[in-house]
Amino acid sequence: MKRILILFTILIAFFSTETQIFADQNVWTSETNLTKKIDRVNLVTVNGKIYSIGGHDQNKFYDTIDVYDPEIKTWTQKGKLPTVRGTVSAAVYDGKIYITGGEPINKKLDIYDTVTNEWKQGKAFPNDVAGYASQFVNGKLLVIGGFTKYTDSSDMVYEYDPSTNMWTEKARLSNPRRYTTSALVNGKVYVIGGINESKGILSSIEEYDPQTNTWTTKSPMSTPRMGLAAAVLNNEIYVIGGNTATDTISGPGTVEVEKYNPKTDTWSKVTSMPTARGFLSAVSLNNSIYVAGGSNKSIYFSVFEKYTLGDNGMSPSQPEDPGTSQPDNPVGDRVILVVTMTTGLEKEFDLSMKEVNDFIAWYDAKDAGRGASFFAIDKHNNNKGPFSSRKDYMLYDRILTFEVSEYSK
Template sequence: MGSGVFFKRGRFFFILLLSAATLSAQGRGGRGGDAGAPGQGIAPGVPPGQRWVRLAPVPEPNEERSGVVANGKLYLFGGNPVGLTGTPPGSVFEYDPAGDKWTKKKNMPLAAHHVAVAENEGKIYVFGGGVQKQAGGGAYVPANNAWEYDPAADSWNNYKARDGQSLDPNQPHRVLDVNEVYDPATNTWAAKQILPTPRNSMFTGVVNGKIYLIGGRVASAFATTGSVTDVVEEYDPATDKWGFLKDRMPTPRDEGVAGVFNNRIYVAGGESITALNNSVSRAFEAYDPASNSWQALGNMPLARYGLTGGVIGNRFHIVGGHITAAFGGGEPLNTPQHDALELR
């Protein structure tokens, strides 16, 4: 999934996934792989000392939720509607690893999917997304709203709407290159250096104060008219500059989930659609910015894209997602499966 909001020195750096990660009404890839490794144990290729564990499934299966860790718990926001004119659920779930338990929280003020999320001082900030403005209408209308969610009070507050660009994936468009920063102290937005590679649905992570953009989709909001990329780029918020091109991701894909542990960025799942292949990925890899190198870590237990998750302690939680595609045969299927890789 990837949302692109990162907190540093009192400000949010908002890598505008509104290019389409916020609004990708994309065509879908076919089924990719089987259930694979068992829910608990060592998956093929996983280094010794690391294992996958099966945890409590999310109560309402969906895809394109946005996840963020706050106060040692995982929070999920939104999710896709059913079809292009369905109503987005707007639901919020809290996962407590202490009891391996999910709790449904207060719904979003405006039901949206593909939102960008970030945590700061125990509060969660939710930006943009795709919404349905009227019953029966399109469910991928761009939104520029900004909210603050307080997990302790289970309450919402409105913040200043974003003034930047947006796109409608159902109209002729191009993927945006927008990079913005939001300062919650002053409730203001500012434009920053644009992305060298305009893209959406990329993996993102922060290591030592720098933001890394990994893979994703270029050209279009739609997977069927866009292309996956393996490009890795580094952004330094302190200087507002982009670094040299980094070592490319071994498995080009989009619509996966990333987490950071011990200064390494772990990337899981995703999809890749080409003229020859429509696939949902089981790939699991790690990028080390210090050595500018990649390590393959075997396969996830279940191939999926549009998944979400986050790192709590030494566990990288991977939740939900999509396991089939409409033109891949049969009806699209979302999974409630919740796996975690124990990292060392």
């Protein structure tokens, strides 16, 4: 009996220590500040670098594009926008950055080639727009909500096809919203928060399925916010900062961070960021989230902060956190990966945990605008015939969604 009690005590101490270690690794740290104090800046990633686009302070909007190298922690001016811009939601496709509208309010579509450092113009957006959300899905750009003047919010959604240089109207939002944010997870777009004139600041979230062209209302955030930012880690959406009062110019910012799990439609609290602010921007890169700029009661910030998951995001599962044992974190010996293509075809693979984690890492990287456009999956036991190996090459823009089921041999 004595031996059992001693062993039980040791186990408690071990797991308590492990839990504390993992908790402590989920931390915010300061990176090299932006080159100026601004809000309404926008971040995107291309080939492992972070691009800071435009921005605004109390006196003017900016036309600068700065690039951050996370390896050497330095900012370098890359080029300039065709015109000064702020309050845009840029999106990346095939190494190019697409920027629609923005403040001062306009309808231009500017496309930046990060390799040649050159700009070209696409077909103008159907209306003036700023304060919107945007995502590339299946090779097409969605521009969602926003405003055309400072006293309205839009429920309009348009899709741009780079191959035809044409805009097409899509299904409208359930709630008009401006100063909103969005994220892309498993082929679906999530639009979060914002403000409209009839309901004030919003806590609601809507999910868009591009295959059915439909919007579905999901569980809301705990705190209504506008001018907020979002980034994705391990197929979960981190919603960061924002303003909590209806004064859109000088309202108070918040340090609040919440995490949304699309599979379980649940929210959980995350460690608050160090600096309270709204009208900020965020992006995920290398298992971390980078957050830039913002303002709080007319005070502008150049701060650039990073949130990092402990143990590469593989912290021990907790009963109150339904997200830690979802398909993005396989826990069994083997995994069944089912990939649903945009054509509706399902492909099933019996893989190791490492192979599935490699696939997810590739998908997340490509979702962030970097890496190869395809991923090779070994067919293993499905290797029919006299071949040394057979591989199925998955194209990123052909994947609608995927499901992971763990099992032990």
